[in-house]
Amino acid sequence: MQLKFWRFDLKLVNTWRIASGLAGAGGTTYPVVFVELSDAQGRKGTGESAPSSRYNETTKTVEGFLKQVDAKRLSFNDVPGSMHYLDQLERDNDAAKTALNLALLDGAARQRDLPIYDYLKLGFTEKRHVTSFSIGIDTPEVVRRKVQEAAAYPVMKLKVGSPDDEKNLAALRSVAPTKRVRVDANEAWQTRDEALRRIEWLARDKNIEFIEQPMPASAKRSAMSWLKERSPIPIFADESCQHVSDVEHCGECFHGVNVKLVKAGGISGAFAALTAARRAGLKTMIGCMIESSVLISAAAHLAELADHLDIDGNLLISNDPYVGATAHKGVISFADAPERAGLRVQARTGAS
Ligand SMILES: [Mg+2]
Numbered sequence: 001m002q003l004k005f006w007r008f009d010l011k012l013v014n015t016w017r018i019a020s021g022l023a024g025a026g027g028t029t030y031p032v033v034f035v036e037l038s039d040a041q042g043r044k045g046t047g048e049s050a051p052s053s054r055y056n057e058t059t060k061t062v063e064g065f066l067k068q069v070d071a072k073r074l075s076f077n078d079v080p081g082s083m084h085y086l087d088q089l090e091r092d093n094d095a096a097k098t099a100l101n102l103a104l105l106d107g108a109a110r111q112r113d114l115p116i117y118d119y120l121k122l123g124f125t126e127k128r129h130v131t132s133f134s135i136g137i138d139t140p141e142v143v144r145r146k147v148q149e150a151a152a153y154p155v156m157k158l159k160v161g162s163p164d165d166e167k168n169l170a171a172l173r174s175v176a177p178t179k180r181v182r183v184d185a186n187e188a189w190q191t192r193d194e195a196l197r198r199i200e201w202l203a204r205d206k207n208i209e210f211i212e213q214p215m216p217a218s219a220k221r222s223a224m225s226w227l228k229e230r231s232p233i234p235i236f237a238d239e240s241c242q243h244v245s246d247v248e249h250c251g252e253c254f255h256g257v258n259v260k261l262v263k264a265g266g267i268s269g270a271f272a273a274l275t276a277a278r279r280a281g282l283k284t285m286i287g288c289m290i291e292s293s294v295l296i297s298a299a300a301h302l303a304e305l306a307d308h309l310d311i312d313g314n315l316l317i318s319n320d321p322y323v324g325a326t327a328h329k330g331v332i333s334f335a336d337a338p339e340r341a342g343l344r345v346q347a348r349t350g351a352s
Pocket residue numbers: 184186212213238239258287
């Protein structure tokens with residue numbers, strides 16, 4: 001097997017800010033790493049890593065990890081064995097491992113001429129899976145414009161955790177009075193009382209579906225379970241739920257979990273986390289970072305395991321170098337995917 005990898009700067013359509021600050025480089029670009037595996041028979045697999053500094057990964061750490069990989073130890077015929085080798089190589093580095101997990105599954109499923117969702121025996125129902133469209137923290141004027149531009153999307157996700165939260169929600173409501181909205185606080189509220197106060201304010205809006213991660217992942221478990229008992233709307237874990245191993249304690253503190261491929265170590269890790277969450281009676285959501293159509297399509301293959309989707313990272317960029325699953329009016333579809341097997345993605349011709 002041969003491994004190639006290269007860094008690529010995804011360009012954001014709008015500056016991207018959340019409660020913890022600007023994303024990527026000054027909020028205008030988000031660097032990712034693409035990988036390509038090819039075996040002696042010429043079979044190929046594509047993958048992507050969108051590392052997040054929140055989880056102590058950058059393109060530098062991803063490239064550093066990939067440089068250590070002996071590609072001869074990887075095989076499309078043995079994805080679990082290949083992942084075991086990567087786990088032995090170094091702990092953590094989940095975003096780096098994600099890129100290789102995607103490429104391995106892409107090649108493995110292509111070898112059997114199956115889309116990954118059939119390779120995993122999940123299937124995929126067209127017209128069933130709808131992604132939300134995310135609105136980052138901004139001025140109320142910009143929030144209003146972004147919500148207007150996203151009129152075709154039936155569900156919004158509003159980032160909160162700034163002094164302008166009230167004005168921003170009012171700006172959203174001025175153009176989308178009854179649209180379904182999810183809210184993401186990205187760990188903004190430091191105490192359980194502050195979090196409850198903010199959630200009670202949000203719950204006055206009857207079209208807010210749930211809130212993600214109101215308190216820091218480092219908050220005491222007793223504070224988070226206190227909040228879960230009292231919250232008038234469901235609370236989803238994001239930063240508190242990185243791996244399948246976090247799912248158990250999330251049952252105590254949250255109503256649902258937001259699983260992301262780059263947190264969990266790829267499609268395989270996300271599959272494990274989503275199925276464990278369902279077994280624990282938690283609602284499931286698949287989220288994303290700022291990502292190209294490679295990672296977004298990879299997440300879409302797991303759609304049948306999710307109650308909610310927030311896989312819009314590729315809709316927020318202007319130079320996606322790949323095509324794959326589409327999200328017309330928010331409806332995730334593989335109907336126009338350029339490939340019928342594997343990840344069902346292809347490099348866009350003339351991408352830069
Ligand atoms: Mg989140």
